[in-house]
Amino acid sequence: MKLVGQLNRVVITGLGALTPLGNNLNDFWNALVNGVSGAGAITKFDTTNFKTKFACEIKGFNPQDFFDRNEARKYDPFTQYALVSVAEAVKNAGIDFDKLNKNRVGVIWGSGNGGIYSFQEAVSEYATGNGIPRFNPYFYPKMIVDIASGVISIKYGLRGVNFTSVSACASANTAIIEAFNFIQWGKADMIITGGSEAPIYEISVGGFNATKALSTNNSNAETACKPFDPARDGFVMGEGAGAIILESYEHAVQRGANIIAEIVGGxxxxxxxxxxxxxxxxxxxxxxxxxxxxxxxxxxxxxxxxxxxxxxxxxxxxxxxxxxxxxxxxxxxxxxxxxxxxxxxxxxxxxxxxxxxxxxxxxxxxxxxxxxxxxxxxxxxxxxxxxxxxxxxxxxxxxxxxxxxxxxxxxxxxxxxxx
Missing domain, CATH: 3.40.47.10 (Thiolase/Chalcone synthase)
Structure with missing residues (x-):
């Protein structure tokens, strides 16, 4: 029994990644350690009229490898990325949710933009459709930022704390710290956390170009991002997702989980x-x-x-x-x-x-x-x-x-x- 005011230790038991460097945890980490650049020409849209023509896209991702056609059309890419990374983390953690108290398992996710592609697509269709409002019935649930955390909980039947943190580029780290807090406080036994983003579309690239935040070094895409170098000229946009399973130390030990590391401060x-x-x-x-x-x-x-x-x-x-x-x-x-x-x-x-x-x-x-x-x-x-x-x-x-x-x-x- 925990003493009043005593905080739980919080450990990491699962990881999942879908990134420009690899579509799973091991590929991502191996590429990262070997200094591989994920940058290249943008393939998602015609960049002819854009100042920036490159980004770090995910390679070889096919939604049909993970979702049937009807399911895929319900989700914006940022939600698809979230579900894929979470599935890897759950497998990595060896979780059987049917053996856990799902009332004490939650999801705290992070995203800065949510379904920005779905928003762009719907507005474009309306603008070119003579003002006739033929909106897809899935438009709103595909677009809202909190939908990924909701869909994750629905997939696994998790009824614990559930929300999305939105703090721009700090969103996923904020989500991880919030998950850490809830488990420390004893309000959850386990939380799926992390974040996802799918921003490499016209309105994002154009918007960041307008703020002069993006690199425009189009002739040297792979080496364009130069942090702390006097020659740097802005960031390179990326996309993807990362998922982390957090749980209390006691809960992890009780279910015989492999403890990867511990989170101790935020x-x-x-x-x-x-x-x-x-x-x-x-x-x-x-x-x-x-x-x-x-x-x-x-x-x-x-x-x-x-x-x-x-x-x-x-x-x-x-x-x-x-x-x-x-x-x-x-x-x-x-x-x-x-x-x-x-x-x-x-x-x-x-x-x-x-x-x-x-x-x-x-x-x-x-x-x-x-x-x-x-x-x-x-x-x-x-x-x-x-x-x-x-x-x-x-x-x-x-x-x-x-x-x-x-x-x-x-x-x-x-x-x-x-x-």
């Missing part, structure tokens, strides 16, 4: 500064990392690996480096990598696949690299181990995951090798 803050830009000195990011460390009960020096937000934004990268310096000081022993240099930026799903990168770094004692970057901003040269070019074998006991989103939303989570 910090969620706001920059309270600007609509789209981060605070110049990284105020909110530093606070999020500080709060995560406090909850984990560890010092900054105990973090072995930091998966940074690192989008290759001219302003955002500098801001994050300032925040890291404030928390970690000059620490060449801290291994940092910006895996968006390979995956692209999965927006609301970024925190999920980057959390998986942190967890795999812990289990395999290897830090994935930052590719494409050949030099670091001069003021930060030599202050940290930026893991440029190739992965690094080293002990990883604690890993931190940072995510930052438009509106000033920030989330930082900490994972630990489970004893």
């Amino acid at each position: 910090g969620m803050t706001a920059d309270a500064y600007h609509l789209t830009s981060t605070h110049p000195e990284g105020e909110g990011t530093a606070l999020a990392m500080q709060l995560a460390l406090q909850e984990a009960g560890i010092s900054a020096s105990e973090i072995d690996y930091l998966n940074v937000h690192g989008t290759a934004s001219p302003v955002g990268d500098i801001s994050e480096l300032y925040s890291i310096e404030r928390i970690f000081g000059r620490n060449p022993d801290l291994s940092i990598s910006a895996t968006k240099s390979m995956t692209g930026h999965l927006l609301g799903a970024a925190g999920a696949i980057e959390a998986i990168a942190c967890i795999k770094a812990i289990t395999d004692d290897i830090v994935p690299p930052t590719i494409n970057t050949t030099q670091i901003e001069p003021d930060f040269e030599g202050k940290f181990d930026m893991t440029l070019g190739t992965a690094k074998k080293r002990p990883v006991n604690y890993a931190m995951n940072n995510t930052l989103g438009f509106g000033g939303h920030i989330a930082s989570s900490i994972f630990k090798k489970c004893q």
